[in-house]
Amino acid sequence: MKKNKQWYLILIxxxxxxxxxxxxxxxxxxxxxxxxxxxxxxxxxxxxxKALLSTNNDxxxxxxxxxxxxxxxxxxxxxxAKVKSGESYPLVLVLHSSGQIxxxxxxxxxxxxxxWATPGVREKYPAYVIAPQFPTRSSNYVSLxxxxxxxxxxxxxxxxxxxxxxxxxxxxxxxxxxxxxxxxSMGASTAINSVSLRPDLFAAAVSISGIxxxxxxxxxxxxxxxxxxxxxxxxxxxxxxxxxYTQLQLKHAKEIRYWEINQLEHTIYPxxxxxxxxxxxxxxxxxxxxxxxxxxxxxxxxxxxxxxKANDVFIKPxxxxxxxHRR
Numbered sequence: 051m052k053k054n055k056q057w058y059l060i061l062i063x064x065x066x067x068x069x070x071x072x073x074x075x076x077x078x079x080x081x082x083x084x085x086x087x088x089x090x091x092x093x094x095x096x097x098x099x100k101a102l103l104s105t106n107n108d109x110x111x112x113x114x115x116x117x118x119x120x121x122x123x124x125x126x127x128x129x130x131a132k133v134k135s136g137e138s139y140p141l142v143l144v145l146h147s148s149g150q151i152x153x154x155x156x157x158x159x160x161x162x163x164x165x166w167a168t169p170g171v172r173e174k175y176p177a178y179v180i181a182p183q184f185p186t187r188s189s190n191y192v193s194l195x196x197x198x199x200x201x202x203x204x205x206x207x208x209x210x211x212x213x214x215x216x217x218x219x220x221x222x223x224x225x226x227x228x229x230x231x232x233x234x235s236m237g238a239s240t241a242i243n244s245v246s247l248r249p250d251l252f253a254a255a256v257s258i259s260g261i262x263x264x265x266x267x268x269x270x271x272x273x274x275x276x277x278x279x280x281x282x283x284x285x286x287x288x289x290x291x292x293x294x295y296t297q298l299q300l301k302h303a304k305e306i307r308y309w310e311i312n313q314l315e316h317t318i319y320p321x322x323x324x325x326x327x328x329x330x331x332x333x334x335x336x337x338x339x340x341x342x343x344x345x346x347x348x349x350x351x352x353x354x355x356x357x358x359k360a361n362d363v364f365i366k367p368x369x370x371x372x373x374x375h376r377r
Contacts, residue, residue: 095320117210124155130176140177140228145237175329189239204243227336232256254335274305280314
């Protein structure tokens with residue numbers, strides 16, 4: 051109880067300070083290029099990060115998905131705190147970096163996932179949050195046409211995760227116009243790969259310090275994407291995102307937002323998890339009904355993995371209820 055009280059006090063204090071800081075220092079344009087100064091209060095950021103990561107993992111329920119191509123994907127599911135009958139909710143896919151590759155179904159619960167479990171975000175931006183854990187790299191990097199620019203391509207396991215999302219949006223009360231994907235590092239690369247593979251599925255994406263792909267520029271130009279990258283990043287150099295942004299501008303992409311963080315290395319810009327910047331931006335975007343694609347070839351085999359208890363509030367008592375397996 052004492053630990054929870056301290057956690058809330060830290061969050062409340064940081065929220066008040068951070069609201070003032072962000073309002074004064076961050077350009078809030080929904081689109082286009084902005085150069086942002088590096089966040090200077092590293093002590094405050096670390097305190098907030100520590101408090102955020104102390105969120106109980108059990109609020110994210112563990113599951114295992116076995117896809118039709120025999121890929122096993124472990125994942126965690128956070129549901130809205132209150133699911134109201136007759137209402138539908140956004141779905142947010144949170145993709146982890148290479149340091150969280152594994153099979154413990156815990157390591158992937160970093161700050162981008164646990165952000166959605168904070169009381170303020172969960173109340174104001176209720177959503178189903180899916181945090182899968184990849185057993186191997188979900189995105190791989192090579193040189194772009196022999197240059198010093200890196201490009202990415204997805205691993206086959208990403209297809210399994212996309213099938214999982216196709217499954218969940220059919221059995222949960224998900225607003226199909228509001229499905230989003232976010233990630234950091236390898237997860238950011240995979241987020242861009244996801245939009246390239248399934249532009250029909252995602253209403254918007256947030257990519258933090260990733261390596262994009264360049265094979266589907268025209269497709270990416272049609273989806274709102276927010277790129278955030280530090281210009282001191284030596285692990286995933288900013289040059290790839292900068293080139294992609296330039297090419298997207300040439301395609302007259304209207305919904306691209308690009309933040310270059312001055313002197314930031316390969317890490318998440320703290321205001322992204324200390325404030326509500328990500329949910330605020332994502333939830334402003336939604337697909338039109340005519341942009342949604344019904345994919346019966348996917349739905350024939352995607353709902354074969356879950357077996358939730360009858361009293362689980364987010365599962366409708368229908369023919370799909372036998373498809374979930376809690377682990």
